[in-house]
Amino acid sequence: MLGIGLVIVALFVIYYTYLLMKWKYPKINGVPVHLPPGSMGLPLIGETIQLLIPSYNSIDIHPFIRKRIQRYGPIFRTNLVGRPIIVSADPEVNKYIFSQEGHLVEMWYLDSFAKLFAFEGESKVTAIGRVHRYLRGITLNHFGGENLREKMLPQIEATVNSNLCKWSTQGAVEVKSAISRMIFNFTAKVAFGYDVENSKAETIESLPNFIQSLMSFPLNIPGTTFHKCMKDKEKMSNMVRQIMKERFNSPDKRPGDFLDQAINDMASEKFLTEDFIAELAFGILFAAFESVSTTLTLALKFLSENPHVLEELTAENQAVLRKRENPDSQLTWEEYKTMTFTQSVINETLRLMNIPPGLLRKALKDINVKGYTIPAGWTIMLVTPIVHLNPETYKDPLEFNPWRWKDLDQVTLSKSFMPFGGGTRQCAGAEFSKLYMAAFLHVLVTKYRWSKVKGGRITRSPILLFPDGVHVKLTSKRD
Numbered sequence: 001m002l003g004i005g006l007v008i009v010a011l012f013v014i015y016y017t018y019l020l021m022k023w024k025y026p027k028i029n030g031v032p033v034h035l036p037p038g039s040m041g042l043p044l045i046g047e048t049i050q051l052l053i054p055s056y057n058s059i060d061i062h063p064f065i066r067k068r069i070q071r072y073g074p075i076f077r078t079n080l081v082g083r084p085i086i087v088s089a090d091p092e093v094n095k096y097i098f099s100q101e102g103h104l105v106e107m108w109y110l111d112s113f114a115k116l117f118a119f120e121g122e123s124k125v126t127a128i129g130r131v132h133r134y135l136r137g138i139t140l141n142h143f144g145g146e147n148l149r150e151k152m153l154p155q156i157e158a159t160v161n162s163n164l165c166k167w168s169t170q171g172a173v174e175v176k177s178a179i180s181r182m183i184f185n186f187t188a189k190v191a192f193g194y195d196v197e198n199s200k201a202e203t204i205e206s207l208p209n210f211i212q213s214l215m216s217f218p219l220n221i222p223g224t225t226f227h228k229c230m231k232d233k234e235k236m237s238n239m240v241r242q243i244m245k246e247r248f249n250s251p252d253k254r255p256g257d258f259l260d261q262a263i264n265d266m267a268s269e270k271f272l273t274e275d276f277i278a279e280l281a282f283g284i285l286f287a288a289f290e291s292v293s294t295t296l297t298l299a300l301k302f303l304s305e306n307p308h309v310l311e312e313l314t315a316e317n318q319a320v321l322r323k324r325e326n327p328d329s330q331l332t333w334e335e336y337k338t339m340t341f342t343q344s345v346i347n348e349t350l351r352l353m354n355i356p357p358g359l360l361r362k363a364l365k366d367i368n369v370k371g372y373t374i375p376a377g378w379t380i381m382l383v384t385p386i387v388h389l390n391p392e393t394y395k396d397p398l399e400f401n402p403w404r405w406k407d408l409d410q411v412t413l414s415k416s417f418m419p420f421g422g423g424t425r426q427c428a429g430a431e432f433s434k435l436y437m438a439a440f441l442h443v444l445v446t447k448y449r450w451s452k453v454k455g456g457r458i459t460r461s462p463i464l465l466f467p468d469g470v471h472v473k474l475t476s477k478r479d
């Protein structure tokens, strides 16, 4: 009996060791693969726990990445949430991988993102080719180009004015939440005519914490953070579906917005189902409110800690008003283009922000880089923030110093500044975001005195978060 027991244990150990070796040293067609150095951690969880340990109050990239670059070099392997991953902090490799979108790699995000955004199936919004071209085109059509100059700038200024006016009548305002709501309402209005004042749609409670929820385990059962997030996503999708229904019922009432274009294109683009349009609208809202609110919150934190920067920012924006015939007239595109210090404050914030530790792709085929193989099916994390913190380009890289942007030339920036990603997947909302943030800062510093009253701590766990928020108090300069 004991003998049989020992044989079973021995077989189990041999099988487990076999799985472990297969896990740690994969082969392609029976030939061992030359993987980058690194550790695959424990089966199933890999090194996930190490990545999730928060780093407090340092704007540097997460220590998980920093330490492994020091130990293994800029390309290393790991395993996160059960997925084998090659992490690249090598700018040359990153550029190559970006150029291979749709050939050797495709966009891939976490399982929680995949579930939330319906990333699977034929018309997944991460698809390449026609669907991708459509996604870019429709976003740029409504959030870019001429539309920005002609139509959006006055709308942005008006919405910022009314929101900041409200904030100034309240006590302290937690800016991450308040800006998330402001940008959500604005984007939803532009995209599908959502009118927050008169809408009967349910409130989206988890809005300010959406990205945090996405880092949770994708377990969609009541009581979990992920479940709450999925519920709120459902509310947003229902809101879009309801508006779509109203538009189908009243074809004469068409404002010609993002949703109208999508409805009109349903006849020519087969993938444009009602479900897909709801996904698309939700994707745009998410891309907008999460990233713009984090950038502006971080900018306010930096400004409150660097009064000399706030002084120069205020001086530049007040000079814009002084040059006008009517100081109460609206911000123009030409004025926006002259606000170079404001743009430097935004760039410097984007350089240090780096919300996720890197951008994710999936290898569609075996890829050979720098003598290593990235096996097909593996995830690739492109640590784009590494170039933002290179001391050869940015002296004292962890310092918030908007003046440095005066001396940075376009050629350097094309290689060393990529907050909006790279290659064909570069952010389609970049110009809109920069304009929105500049208009926000313009209204804030010309019309209000403000100070931080609470919060301001940051963590990377591994995404950038504000655990106690950033609370500011505004008073009108006219009071």
Ligand code: HEM
Pocket (backbone or CB within 6 Å): 107, 132, 135, 136, 139, 143, 284, 287, 288, 289, 291, 292, 295, 359, 360, 419, 420, 421, 422, 424, 425, 426, 427, 428, 429, 430, 432, 433
């Ligand atoms: C500070 C603000 C923003 C930042 C830092 C940012 C950053 C990024 C990054 C890094 C990517 C590339 C993702 C990847 O390659 O995996 C991206 C893609 C994208 N962003 Fe943004 N984003 C911002 C605001 C916005 C806004 C306001 C919108 C919409 C109005 C938007 C729409 C998109 C879209 C549609 C894509 C996908 C583009 C494609 O696949 O071709 N983003 N963004």
